[in-house]
Amino acid sequence: MVEPGKTKFQIDLRRHLREVGENRDLTRLICEIADASKYIVNSIRTGDLGVAGTSNLYGEEQLALDVLSDRILRKRLTNSGVVANMLSEETPDIIPVSSDYEGKYSVAFDPLDGSSLVDVNLAVGTIVSIFEGGNLLQPGRNQVAAMYILYGPRNTLVYSTGRGVHEFAMNALMEYTLVRENVTMSQAGGIYAPGGQRNLYSAGTEAFVQDLEARGAKLRYSGGFVPDINQILMKGKGIFMYPHLKNAANGKLRLIFELNPMAYLVEQAGGAASTGSVSILDLQPQSIEDRAPVFIGCKDDVARAVDFVTRMG
Ligand SMILES: O=P(O)(O)OC[C@H]1O[C@](O)(COP(=O)(O)O)[C@@H](O)[C@@H]1O
Ligand SMILES: [Mg+2]
Numbered sequence: 001m002v003e004p005g006k007t008k009f010q011i012d013l014r015r016h017l018r019e020v021g022e023n024r025d026l027t028r029l030i031c032e033i034a035d036a037s038k039y040i041v042n043s044i045r046t047g048d049l050g051v052a053g054t055s056n057l058y059g060e061e062q063l064a065l066d067v068l069s070d071r072i073l074r075k076r077l078t079n080s081g082v083v084a085n086m087l088s089e090e091t092p093d094i095i096p097v098s099s100d101y102e103g104k105y106s107v108a109f110d111p112l113d114g115s116s117l118v119d120v121n122l123a124v125g126t127i128v129s130i131f132e133g134g135n136l137l138q139p140g141r142n143q144v145a146a147m148y149i150l151y152g153p154r155n156t157l158v159y160s161t162g163r164g165v166h167e168f169a170m171n172a173l174m175e176y177t178l179v180r181e182n183v184t185m186s187q188a189g190g191i192y193a194p195g196g197q198r199n200l201y202s203a204g205t206e207a208f209v210q211d212l213e214a215r216g217a218k219l220r221y222s223g224g225f226v227p228d229i230n231q232i233l234m235k236g237k238g239i240f241m242y243p244h245l246k247n248a249a250n251g252k253l254r255l256i257f258e259l260n261p262m263a264y265l266v267e268q269a270g271g272a273a274s275t276g277s278v279s280i281l282d283l284q285p286q287s288i289e290d291r292a293p294v295f296i297g298c299k300d301d302v303a304r305a306v307d308f309v310t311r312m313g
């Protein structure tokens with residue numbers, strides 16, 4: 001047993017990708033995104049926290065940090081040599097990078113998720129979804145990789161290329177070194193993170209939450225999708241939901257930028273993600289703005305949520 005903090009060899013992200021046998025171009029892409037995040041970290045720590053005076057794809061006011069994080073990622077991806085198309089939550093259209101799709105990837109990303117938490121200094125994150133070739137409008141099940149970076153007291157990076165879920169933390173040299181390999185979730189857990197206004201919940205969701213509470217589940221919701229999912233993944237237990245609401249049939253979260261990559265990671269760790277009726281990863285996106293309700297986390301918890309929603313709406 002190695003004493004904490006006394007590990008002799010630190011495995012960095014690139015080496016880890018090499019050791020799990022990942023192909024060179026995908027390794028390059030993931031490492032480029034990891035590198036870009038160093039600049040995003042610096043912007044969050046020391047940059048302008050004000051508004052940018054512009055709005056995004058959803059008509060929401062952009063922060064200077066949203067715009068900057070977007071620019072940092074776009075630049076890295078454009079110059080990586082392995083990207084065909086990219087799509088950002090902050091821009092309205094698919095951005096073509098290379099017309100030759102051979103051996104290339106397409107990337108959808110939310111450069112800074114949780115913008116409304118920036119002014120109160122809570123944790124935020126970057127979320128990334130990766131497909132092979134040029135098509136970004138396909139079911140999440142076809143992703144070849146997904147990852148997020150959590151900007152919290154420590155900066156961590158969690159990725160999967162379909163060979164388990166692995167967690168890295170940024171060290172003093174701003175390199176990501178391995179913390180935990182093959183993160184796995186238990187069947188059920190005692191944490192719930194409920195998004196959306198409770199008095200707008202459907203009868204099924206309300207009954208599900210009451211059932212969770214009756215079972216003694218603890219409420220743990222920060223309002224940041226990345227830290228909230230990270231908590232459930234790393235503790236290996238619990239459920240996050242942003243359900244269908246009485247005034248928003250598709251909830252709030254975005255399929256392409258937020259739900260697909262997180263569903264991929266959670267499924268890879270042995271969990272599940274459902275809209276309440278179908279698996280998130282089986283949804284065929286109709287447009288880049290698609291939203292969907294979500295119940296995501298431990299398998300049994302998600303199955304119970306689906307049962308309540310199926311029976312009661
Ligand atoms: O403020 P609410 O309704 O609890 O919503 C929180 C959710 O909205 C988000 O902030 C949406 O992300 P953006 O910051 O990219 O708009 C998620 O991070 C989070 O899960
Ligand atoms: Mg977001």
Ligand SMILES: [Mg+2]
Pocket residue numbers: 066089110111112113114115
């Ligand atoms: Mg965002």
